[in-house]
Amino acid sequence: MSASRTAAAGSRRGKRPPAARLPAEPAAGRAGRQRWYAPWTYLAAPLVLLVLFTYIPVVNMIGYSFTDWDGLSPDRNYVGLRNYVDLFTRPRLFQVFAVSLFYLAGAMVQIVVALYFATVLSFDVRLRNLFKGILFFPYLVNGVAIGFVFLYFFQPGGTLDSLLGVFGVGPRLWLGDPDLVNTSLASVSVWRFMGLNLVLFIGAIQSIPPELYEAAELDGANRWQQFRHIIVPGIKPIISLSVILAVSGALAVFEIPFIMTGGSNNTETFVIQTIKLAFNFDKVGLASAAAVVLLLVVLLVTWLQRLLVPDERGELS
Template sequence: MVDKKFDKIYGWLFILPVFILAVVFFLIPAGMSLMLSFKEYSLLDSQGMFSAPWVGLNNYKEVFKDEIFFKSLKNTVIYSLGVVPTQLMIALGLAIICNSKIRNKGVLRTVYYIPTVTSAVAVSIMFLFLYKTDGLLNKFLGLFGVEPIGWFNSPVFALPSMMSLAVWSSVGIYMVIFLAGLQGISPSLYEAAEIDGASKFEQFLYVTLPQLKHVLFFNLVVSFIGTLQVFDQAYVISGGTGGPLDSTSTVVLYLFNSGFRDFKMGYASAIAFVLFGIIFTLTMIQKFLFKESD
């Protein structure tokens, strides 16, 4: 009995540092942000956030009337719908390759994973050089007679170019998770399918995908949350402006500019909780759909 009592105490002592960090750096800031979303507060105000006047739901009403917010939300949704399926399909394909019986699989896994651990700012700067008018991409296309394109200076090509950056830089992490899922599938399932005369494609369709369903759900949710919160790539590529013509403005970038450029911290906090509501709703919908398919 004494040993069990001390086990509980040791357990709480082990999680205490993480609990304190969560309270200090997550719960308290989230609570203060929620409070600010109902206030009119600027970083330039000398009265402090606790003395700032309450405005009720006015900040939220302003969000739903803001054309730039909806343009940023539209860009973010397009970005998510383009990046998520693309990177998950590529990640699954790379995981299948790395799980097959080929030589130097360890080298391939390392090569595919390296972009994931590279700084997002460094990757964005690299793509700025690759995609500029006299960059490597335009020089390659010039071999086929294609005129140089200012990829990140064009309202048409800026967002798709940023999407390609995101796919390249983040596909490795999802590949590793898919690879773990593939290695957890029993070989006997493939042997049974092969005895029944199933082709490789049929084995993938009726064995691999069903066994990876929960891994796919995890990757889908994490990927959607990550893309809906995209900030660093958009900030570096547009210089923090969201240009050209707000074509690379995302919700988090607009939130950042509202709070730290326009000093409207109450309004920025309202945007943050609107985004939280969108992400939470989409996550619950995905969870419901995958649960229904069970």
């Protein structure tokens, strides 16, 4: 009763009773609602670039693969699956995949060598930072420059022949002999891209807790046993990633054979052949179909590898 009389008295004096206040919203919830868009603000620029320079060109390429466009004419006649039928009825268009086997073998050698150096340089070795820089440096050099450098390295009477001449080995046609040319080009890829795998492996090895090495040394484990039972299981996802990059890279080799041989002398890769179809023979539609086939092959190989070798993080204890 007293409360009602007070309210009535206040209303007679021209004053309204105070309104009931809702409980204050927690600051964390308010900030969460206000900042839900913050991650998308940072992701906006890379997402826009990804869509503009990756997904839209891929969609356009798929569209071109169903036309007979020559790359210059404004007319693009729809031909359906004729380009794909043309591809699969020309065995020579797929024979170039045999050249990729040389680069795939070189990539496997590259992974093994990079893993060896990464393991050695992850432990306490004198001048290890210097050696890391020396091994990683080739990856920083432009591929065109590397191609021209190795043209002089492999030429008759060049650097390689001079070095081998010290051991009594005669000169060879490293880029002219069909039995040697693809091996020579694949060795250049090993030299150039080993630094990338080296950095990946070193980063993964250094993420392994050092207590595991100390416990293994107390148990009498040598370096090989530590490598086999600690390092390999601990960096298994990175090894799997390197294999995927090696397979996709072997299928899409372009720079080194194009600069050094132009695809001649049985060194033509699938990508070089696609470039020639588009720019030498003005068959952009057929070249687009070839690019779509290469994309599907890379995706299929990656999926099969994921299926056969699941990406499981090694359990270290």
